[in-house]
Amino acid sequence: MGPFLERLKDGPVLVADGAMGSFLMKHGLEPGRAPESFNLERPEVLREVARLYLEAGAEVVQTNTFGGSALKLASYDLDDRTEEINSAAVMAVRETVGEGAYVSGSCGPCGRMLAPYGDAEPEEVRESFRRQIGAMVDAGVDVVCVETMTDLAEATLAIEAAREVSLDVPVMATMTFDATPQGFYTIMGVDVPSAARGLLAAGANVVGSNCGNGIEKMVSIAKEYRDCTDAPLIIQSNAGLPEMEGGEVVYRETPEFMAERALQLLEVGVQIIGGCCGTTPEHIRAIRAAVRPRPQADAAAA
Amino acid sequence: METLQKIASELERGHDKEVRELVKLALDDSVPAATILEDGLIAGMQVVGERFRAHEIFLPSVLLSARAMNAGVELLEPHLGKTDARSRGTIVIGTVKGDLHDIGKNLVGIMLSGAGFEVVDLGKDVSPEAFVDAASESGADVIGMSALLTTTMPAMKDVVALVEERGMTGKVKTIVGGAPVTEDYAREIGADGYGFDAANAVECVRELIG
Numbered sequence: 453m454g455p456f457l458e459r460l461k462d463g464p465v466l467v468a469d470g471a472m473g474s475f476l477m478k479h480g481l482e483p484g485r486a487p488e489s490f491n492l493e494r495p496e497v498l499r500e501v502a503r504l505y506l507e508a509g510a511e512v513v514q515t516n517t518f519g520g521s522a523l524k525l526a527s528y529d530l531d532d533r534t535e536e537i538n539s540a541a542v543m544a545v546r547e548t549v550g551e552g553a554y555v556s557g558s559c560g561p562c563g564r565m566l567a568p569y570g571d572a573e574p575e576e577v578r579e580s581f582r583r584q585i586g587a588m589v590d591a592g593v594d595v596v597c598v599e600t601m602t603d604l605a606e607a608t609l610a611i612e613a614a615r616e617v618s619l620d621v622p623v624m625a626t627m628t629f630d631a632t633p634q635g636f637y638t639i640m641g642v643d644v645p646s647a648a649r650g651l652l653a654a655g656a657n658v659v660g661s662n663c664g665n666g667i668e669k670m671v672s673i674a675k676e677y678r679d680c681t682d683a684p685l686i687i688q689s690n691a692g693l694p695e696m697e698g699g700e701v702v703y704r705e706t707p708e709f710m711a712e713r714a715l716q717l718l719e720v721g722v723q724i725i726g727g728c729c730g731t732t733p734e735h736i737r738a739i740r741a742a743v744r745p746r747p748q749a750d751a752a753a754a
Numbered sequence: 755m756e757t758l759q760k761i762a763s764e765l766e767r768g769h770d771k772e773v774r775e776l777v778k779l780a781l782d783d784s785v786p787a788a789t790i791l792e793d794g795l796i797a798g799m800q801v802v803g804e805r806f807r808a809h810e811i812f813l814p815s816v817l818l819s820a821r822a823m824n825a826g827v828e829l830l831e832p833h834l835g836k837t838d839a840r841s842r843g844t845i846v847i848g849t850v851k852g853d854l855h856d857i858g859k860n861l862v863g864i865m866l867s868g869a870g871f872e873v874v875d876l877g878k879d880v881s882p883e884a885f886v887d888a889a890s891e892s893g894a895d896v897i898g899m900s901a902l903l904t905t906t907m908p909a910m911k912d913v914v915a916l917v918e919e920r921g922m923t924g925k926v927k928t929i930v931g932g933a934p935v936t937e938d939y940a941r942e943i944g945a946d947g948y949g950f951d952a953a954n955a956v957e958c959v960r961e962l963i964g
Contacts, residue, residue: 477905483852483853484853484879484906563854565817568817568821569814569817570817632809633808633809634810637809639812639813640814641815693934694904695934695936696904696907696939701904701934
């Protein structure tokens with residue numbers, strides 16, 4: 453795989469991977485335990501999920517580090533192992549994909565609110581991300597993915613931390629929006645144009661949205677982004693919203709449903725299309741077959 | 755009364771210092787503490803709740819207004835008689851066992867306090883025993899449970915079951931909410947109420963307490 457940003461500029465759409473949490477739960481992650489605990493205790497599960505997504509056609513494969521910032525890990529008393537946890541996650545993916553995909557370092561929210569809304573100070577939040585991203589970059593990530601953000605100030609600190617760690621590793625930044633009668637806003641009141649402006653100003657190379665919505669609303673969000681920026685876009689959609697059906701969690705959007713609408717994302721000019729909650733290797737395989745088919749691998753899916 | 759209106763409007767703007775000064779002024783002018791609470795602070799918080807519900811303002815504004823409200827209440831507390839404050843009812847709230855997401859739950863707490871209820875906030879990752887014990891100890895009318903994860907929702911059923919086990923059904927009502935929670939689910943587990951958002955939670959609590 454060539455340099456990430458060049459590939460985005462010159463190449464066709466990239467497909468990213470899908471959900472991690474549901475996969476870990478299938479392999480025994482209990483409610484209340486940090487998903488990142490698997491990085492230390494069950495790296496073979498990490499390798500397996502990476503392998504499945506790679507085979508399905510993902511060329512951007514994420515690390516199991518969504519809650520891997522020091523502050524977030526602190527809520528599980530794991531912050532002293534921040535570097536180890538993030539490093540192990542990167543290595544598990546790299547060992548599996550080799551040079552066949554871009555390893556994307558997932559950085560989710562730190563779990564604390566910045567003053568004056570909460571008690572976290574900017575410097576401790578930045579440091580928390582610095583430790584996480586530092587470990588990822590040392591372990592060889594190709595790109596950092598600051599995701600599921602709702603607060604622009606927090607996202608800015610994460611992006612700044614990434615830039616501080618390395619100017620050579622590109623940064624993607626995505627926010628989670630709610631569809632309100634007044635338009636798309638994050639819970640902290642950030643609309644899409646503000647997100648685009650703020651994230652790019654902070655230094656993100658790729659912007660977009662993940663989580664919170666099924667693919668139809670994501671198409672609308674992508675259009676809003678495209679209306680205000682030419683920057684590369686990434687969209688990682690949920691397979692709909694989770695519903696409880698007889699004690700089981702179900703996500704209603706099928707691989708076929710998502711794949712069909714992924715074509716609309718292509719039309720909008722989204723460079724990276726992946727999945728979030730509820731998506732599976734089957735969803736990714738269908739999306740890949742729709743937006744950039746592989747002659748041999750996708751013959752069956754076509 | 756002009757000062758009370760100013761208290762409400764400064765609270766709506768999230769100005770805690772101004773609210774503090776104006777509350778002091780009102781107390782110095784011998785305005786009854788209960789009146790300041792009701793017509794100044796609660797009135798202001800009511801407007802905040804409505805604006806939030808209409809998606810005109812967002813979490814940051816609500817949090818700043820809540821901070822201003824708490825600043826005002828702090829000054830009033832020594833002056834409020836037992837019958838004045840928070841006599842609308844007591845609710846125990848928390849995010850269920852295994853779940854660390856509390857933004858929604860915090861909002862509900864803010865709205866309930868703002869509406870004049872006594873709120874006992876147990877925080878996150880709260881066991882069924884903790885919910886029910888706190889309800890007993892505080893003489894609560896309602897237990898409110900929040901979950902953001904589908905995997906932690908089943909813990910709500912455990913709380914409802916424990917309430918029944920302890921013979922508190924009917925005396926202590928249960929209400930549930932959170933992004934993945936639905937009215938169907940609330941019914942399925944035998945909860946007394948379901949709040950689809952923070953403002954709706956207040957309405958449900960009002961209905962349950964009667």
